[in-house]
Amino acid sequence: MKYLTLLFAFAILIIYGCAPQTVQLTPTEQKQVQALQRGDDTLKNRDKKTGIIEEELAARDKTKEWSLKEIMENSPLKDVYFEFDSSTIKPYYFPKLNEIGSWMKKYRNIKIIVEGHCDERGTIEYNLALGQKRAEVVKNYLVNLGVDDASIKTISFGKEIPADSGHEEDAWAKNRRASFKIDQKG
Numbered sequence: 182m183k184y185l186t187l188l189f190a191f192a193i194l195i196i197y198g199c200a201p202q203t204v205q206l207t208p209t210e211q212k213q214v215q216a217l218q219r220g221d222d223t224l225k226n227r228d229k230k231t232g233i234i235e236e237e238l239a240a241r242d243k244t245k246e247w248s249l250k251e252i253m254e255n256s257p258l259k260d261v262y263f264e265f266d267s268s269t270i271k272p273y274y275f276p277k278l279n280e281i282g283s284w285m286k287k288y289r290n291i292k293i294i295v296e297g298h299c300d301e302r303g304t305i306e307y308n309l310a311l312g313q314k315r316a317e318v319v320k321n322y323l324v325n326l327g328v329d330d331a332s333i334k335t336i337s338f339g340k341e342i343p344a345d346s347g348h349e350e351d352a353w354a355k356n357r358r359a360s361f362k363i364d365q366k367g
Contacts, residue, residue, distance in 0.1 A: 258361035268314035282326035292364035297337040300353035312337030
């Protein structure tokens, strides 16, 4: 009798354990199951760590509110330097500007200001004009990469805001630049 009771209890456990069980799915999981049943291949682009479809990641990235600190920590916005009396971009800076262009196309809601600077040699008027040319040539390069023209403003400071206040070639070379700032006024 003891063995019969154990056998009966064991049979009940097996039957209960094999019975179909229902699982509650979230609406997102239900859509994913339906997509798999239809043979929809968009789920193949799923991020392995998060399980989120790439398109969802891109949509989230576009709508995320970024703090200025986060933007600056992740930005490739670094100065571009020029030769004396020149507004021609050195080929050395093309990859850097390409990176800035890609970054700006990714974060389309960010606006920047390109500031043109010069060294202390030359008149105020001359350096203001040269600084503006430097800022404009950088802006035009980025626009030619596909960055929205309206997302970039330019300004010239001429020789008024030196990066290095020295009076020798090393200091002057640091002052002949185009600098980038985030336009917080939009």
